[in-house]
Amino acid sequence: MENKDDEMKKSQVVEARARNISHNVRCTECGSQSIEDSQADIAILLRKLIRDEIRSGTSDKEIYKKLEEEYGETVLYAPKFDLQTAALWLSPLLVAGAAAGVWGYKKHRQKTNVHIMALNLVRGVPLTPKEKETMLDLLIPPPQGLTPSSLWSRWRGR
Numbered sequence: 001m002e003n004k005d006d007e008m009k010k011s012q013v014v015e016a017r018a019r020n021i022s023h024n025v026r027c028t029e030c031g032s033q034s035i036e037d038s039q040a041d042i043a044i045l046l047r048k049l050i051r052d053e054i055r056s057g058t059s060d061k062e063i064y065k066k067l068e069e070e071y072g073e074t075v076l077y078a079p080k081f082d083l084q085t086a087a088l089w090l091s092p093l094l095v096a097g098a099a100a101g102v103w104g105y106k107k108h109r110q111k112t113n114v115h116i117m118a119l120n121l122v123r124g125v126p127l128t129p130k131e132k133e134t135m136l137d138l139l140i141p142p143p144q145g146l147t148p149s150s151l152w153s154r155w156r157g158r
């Protein structure tokens with residue numbers, strides 16, 4: 001009885017490991033499915049190969065390495081980080097950093113107007129908030145394009 005239970009537990013462990021590995025391996029024929037979900041002939045053969053390797057005592061890492069050697073790195077859903085894939089992995093961070101830099105620069109430019117800074121230097125006394133607001137209204141050009149006020153000005157001028 002214990003022998004049967006041990007064999008059953010062992011087969012469950014093999015099945016669980018095989019399913020875990022199969023979910024992380026891309027079907028070479030389908031491309032968008034894992035070999036666990038695919039019914040292609042190559043997927044069925046790879047699932048059998050994985051189960052045979054597990055039964056023979058091969059570790060998960062060794063199985064992944066063998067599959068990668070035979071079918072290439074694209075067979076794995078999680079490719080490793082190296083020099084060839086560094087740009088792909090880091091590109092979202094670079095884009096987000098550039099966007100944050102542009103946003104920060106624009107915010108800084110809005111807060112520090114050169115004309116107001118020069119006027120502060122000439123007067124020797126900082127402008128009051130009301131004076132700053134008035135100066136910014138006078139110095140900052142209106143936005144380009146069609147705005148309701150520009151359409152009203154055009155219509156009124158005719």
